[in-house]
Amino acid sequence: MLDRVESIVREVAATVVVPKFRALEAGEIEEKAPGELVTVADRESERVLALRLTDLLPGSLVVGEESVSADPAVLDLLQGPEPIWVIDPIDGTANFAAGREPFALMVALVQAGQPRLAVIFEPIAGLMSMAESGSGAFINGERVTMATVPVPTSELRGSVLSRFLPPELRARVQEGAASLGELLPGHHCAAREYPDVVRDVQQFAMFWRVLPWDHVPGTLVVREAGGVVRRFSGDDYNMTESGQGLLIARDEEVYDQVRQALLA
Known part of the structure; x- marks a missing residue:
């Protein structure tokens, strides 16, 4: 099919x-x-x-x-x-x-x-x-499968779609960005962000709004390539559950690194 x-x-x-x-x-x-x-x-x-x-x-x-x-x-x-x-x-x-x-x-x-x-x-x-x-x-x-060579936190690059972030969270993310390699503004197109993580163009992407048509297709592509798609809380993304905040990462280690840097 x-x-x-x-x-x-x-x-x-x-x-x-x-x-x-x-x-x-x-x-x-x-x-x-x-x-x-x-x-x-x-x-x-x-x-x-x-x-x-x-x-x-x-x-x-x-x-x-x-x-x-x-x-x-x-x-x-x-x-x-x-x-x-x-x-x-x-x-x-x-x-x-x-x-x-x-x-x-x-x-x-x-x-x-x-x-x-x-x-x-x-x-x-x-x-x-x-x-x-x-x-x-x-x-x-x-x-395709995710890259496996470890990346230091100071060299990680990824996009943060900050337009819809609550002001206090946006300030926290901006403060934590200094510990990462590069924070990208994003393409305003989730359909590019997910494949870019799979291709190691970037190692993570962060979203606030979680609408199913924006994220369900990319979630399957990333997970089948070996990556993770989780809420800021650490829970796996489930399309049937309401809530905001999503962090896509190429692997568990990158998820933990970015979450610690931007959300802890």
Whole structure:
């Protein structure tokens, strides 16, 4: 099934999303909430992905970013027994709307509260990240695993998405940043952050907002590559549990190093 999902995502990217990149007309970009953009391409991408994926798996349901925006009760489907397609039709919409990269399409299949497969596709960069539970993670067709050479705390680099951090936590993170190698501002696109951790471009990424379409696909890719995705508390991330704060790291040691530096 993973190959068929990959084909669907590639097709929707090519026929719906890419033709609108740097070609959006007046009125095709809206603010659905303060600081939150949506475009005609987001809505059409989600519509087509939902149709194609539910046809692929009869009886499955959809939790998509735009469907939840229209009706927050849709999010409750994640608590049910049915297989669920979690869809981010364009992750990095602000980038997409501004005519810049990165942006990506993200899809995950969830059953019994657990991600079973995931596809993350950056159509302009041509970066395809995929994973299937128990079968590993793949980037552009090659199986990937996390780097294993230890990195001193003073050399760790990673992104902190600080926009939504509470002020007191933001101050703590800024204070602790001095003990790390480099704190990156992030790409405003979780679909790039997760593969960058897998590829050792950076060793960690920190988020405050934890929306399932932003994190369920990347979580499976990182975990299948050998990494960890946990709450600030140290608990494993579970999409069915509410709460804020998420720290992605290439391994247990890096998680502990970053948590101690930025959150202790």
